[in-house]
Amino acid sequence: MSDETTPSVAETYRRAGYEIPEHLGSAHDRHWPALGGPGDWLDGETRRRIIIETRNARNCELCRRRSEAVSPNAVPGNHDATTDLDPAMVDAVHRVSVDAKRLSRTFAEAAMAEMGPGPYVEMVGVVACTWLMDVFAWALGVDEPGVPERRPGEPVGEIPEGTGDVGAWVPQELEKVRANVTRALSYAPLTNGSWRGLVNEHYSRGEQFGHLVWDRALSRPQVELVAARTAALNECFY
Amino acid sequence: MALLRASSQAVGIDVGLSGAVSGDGAAGIENSVELLRFAEAVQQRSTDLDDRREALxxxxxxxxxxxxxxxxxxxxGLVRVADGTGIQIDEGVDAYTAxxxxxxxxxxxxxxxxTPDRGLEHYEITTVKELF
Incomplete structure (x- = not known):
């Protein structure tokens, strides 16, 4: 769905001197615009605003002061928001965006009490997709992609079958088929599909994930070195 | 980290996990210095990112x-999914990295x-499936 004013991802990167592999470019072209449309629990405009606030959080003065405090809860104030999202949603988006390492069950349960577990899970997914897309652009010295255009429609609004408490903060698929992280967003299946569609092409590549030796541009130890260092810089236990 | 360890072992590399996680270096992994410096520059959006990119x-x-x-x-993205939803590490990873x-x-x-303390002890693995 590209035209002259909205080049494909592959074309954007080609103009910057990169030949992005087809599987990667097509995943971006498919899943990023979908975030401008309705999801499982949120409409397209709300998802677009979550993307905007995900980016606002990086320069938010309250987020900066909280990041320097022993506890983020010790610093009151208002976020530098530019959307009219509900304040509880703005706070959750900013926290997940720039201080995820210090989130807690108490925080998540309070947020879900305000907005419901479905919107919370979907929000986390949209924030994650935005970071994936933006960091990829930074890494290659290319501008971040524009906020997806709004697509009309209503969210599905149905609790997915087979979901419940598996010990995480949010409800998830009860059946464990793969790594826990692959079902983390399963309470929002459409958003989970976008997230997994992107991260699969960025990293795991389907069946390849199950092999300890890869025949790719980087060896598996090289990829996992980058992954481990990135996780450590984010102080992520998982 | 679990998959860094497992994939390195699979090709006969005794990777130093401490240096890999801290960024000091990862002996045995080709171009590890360039990879680590690039990852750090991207993460921090540091002023030397252009240089790190070209070096890599x-x-x-x-x-x-x-x-x-x-x-x-x-x-x-993945760290925000994991930390935003409070998932537990998988039992196989728990044991393998204990x-x-x-x-x-x-x-x-x-x-x-x-993740609750499951009291698991380390064991070696030979397949990814054993981790998850």
Whole structure:
């Protein structure tokens, strides 16, 4: 769905001197615009605003002061928001965006009490997709992609079958088929599909994930070195 | 970290996990210095990112650079999914990394509180499936 004013991802990167592999470019072209449309629990405009606030959080003065405090809860104030999202949603988006390492069950349960577990899970997914897309652009010295255009429609609004408490903060698929992280967003299946569609092409590549030796541009130890260092810089236990 | 360890062992590399996680270096992994410096520069959006990018491109080529960028960015999403939803680490990963997480400082991350102490002991693995 590209035209002259909205080049494909592959074309954007080609103009910057990169030949992005087809599987990667097509995943971006498919899943990023979908975030401008309705999801499982949120409409397209709300998802677009979550993307905007995900980016606002990086320069938010309250987020900066909280990041320097022993506890983020010790610093009151208002976020530098530019959307009219509900304040509880703005706070959750900013926290997940720039201080995820210090989130807690108490925080998540309070947020879900305000907005419901479905919107919370979907929000986390949209924030994650935005970071994936933006960091990829930074890494290659290319501008971040524009906020997806709004697509009309209503969210599905149905609790997915087979979901419940598996010990995480949010409800998830009860059946464990793969790594826990692959079902983390399963309470929002459409958003989970976008997230997994992107991260699969960025990293795991389907069946390849199950092999300890890869025949790719980087060896598996090289990829996992980058992954481990990135996780450590984010102080992520998982 | 679990998959760094397992994939390195699979090709006969005794990777130093401490240096890999801290960024000091990863003996045995080709171009590890360029990969680590690039990942750090991207993560921190530091002023030397352009230099780090070109150094990595010179070492691993365009496709290698793109793959490294895809990995850093993918994991910037993944850490927010994991930390935003409070998932537990999988039992296989729990056991496989039980002998090193403390020394690496990973058990001190706040997200460690999401996984109960299962009392698992380290065992070696030969397949990814054993981790998940």
């Amino acid at each position: 491109r010179a070492a691993v080529g365009d496709l290698g650079l793109i793959e490294a960028a895809a990995t850093v960015s993918g994991f910037n 002998d090193v997480r403390g020394d690496l400082g990973i058990d001190r991350y706040s997200g460690a509180a999401n």
